[in-house]
Amino acid sequence: MKTVITFGTFDVFHVGHVNILQRAAALGDRLVVGVSSDALNFSKKGRNPIYCEADRLKIISVLSFVDDVFIEESLEKKLEYIQHHKADVLVMGDDWEGKFDELKAHCEVVYLPRTPSISTTEIIEVVRQK
Ligand code: C2G
Numbered sequence: 609m610k611t612v613i614t615f616g617t618f619d620v621f622h623v624g625h626v627n628i629l630q631r632a633a634a635l636g637d638r639l640v641v642g643v644s645s646d647a648l649n650f651s652k653k654g655r656n657p658i659y660c661e662a663d664r665l666k667i668i669s670v671l672s673f674v675d676d677v678f679i680e681e682s683l684e685k686k687l688e689y690i691q692h693h694k695a696d697v698l699v700m701g702d703d704w705e706g707k708f709d710e711l712k713a714h715c716e717v718v719y720l721p722r723t724p725s726i727s728t729t730e731i732i733e734v735v736r737q738k
Contacts, residue, residue: 609637609638610635610636610637610638610696610697611636611637611638611639611640611693611694611695611696611697612632612633612635612636612638612639612640612695612696612697612698612699613639613640613641613642613689613690613693613695613697613698613699614628614629614632614639614640614641614642614698614699614700615641615642615643615644615680615686615689615700616628616641616642616643616644616701617643617644617649617652617653617657617664617728618641618643618664618667618668619649619657619658619659619664619728620658620659620728620731620732621659621664621667621668622726622727622728622731623723623726624722624723624726624727626671627723628699628701628720628722628723629641629668629671629673629674630673631699631720632699632720633673633674635697635699635718636696636697638675638676639673639674639675639676640674640675640676640677640678640693640695641668641674641676641677641678642677642678642679642680642689643661643664643665643668643677643678643679643680644661644679644680645661645679645680645681646660646661647681648680648681648682648683649661652683658728658732661679665677665679676693678693686698686708686711687711687714690711690714690715691714695715696715696716697715697716697717697718698711698715698716698717698718699718699719699720700717700718700719700720701719701720701721701722702719702720702721702722703722704719705719706719
């Protein structure tokens with residue numbers, strides 16, 4: 609049983625999120641997703657997410673290719689989460705390329721290319737302008 613773990617805020621859920629989660633799931637038998645807490649998102653992006661952590665967690669948890677979800681409280685706790693969930697592979701989007709290479713001592717680390725031309729930030733901008 610190969611377990612894959614990935615992380616993200618997944619705010620205003622869109623097809624780029626679907627694509628990376630599907631590709632992550634295809635790398636193993638079981639996909640576990642850490643969803644950033646509202647506080648972690650604020651510290652990373654300097655704004656509150658549109659959807660609160662409970663709603664973002666619920667959306668990810670009902671996806672057919674996701675097996676388990678949890679709230680990610682801190683970027684520094686990646687190793688703890690990997691060990692707790694017995695993950696064999698860490699998947700991150702390539703906007704994080706190189707950032708988690710030190711974890712290669714504990715599991716496989718794979719950076720997947722982002723889906724072009726879609727982001728939560730751009731969706732928020734477009735909706736604001738209407
Ligand atoms: N993503 C993607 N293509 C897009 C947009 C996002 O592949 N067009 C991917 C990102 O690369 C990331 C995942 O979708 O792997 C979630 O994206 P975000 O919600 O923006 O995640 P982020 O806030 O970067 O949180 O511990 C790390 C963080 O929790 C990652």
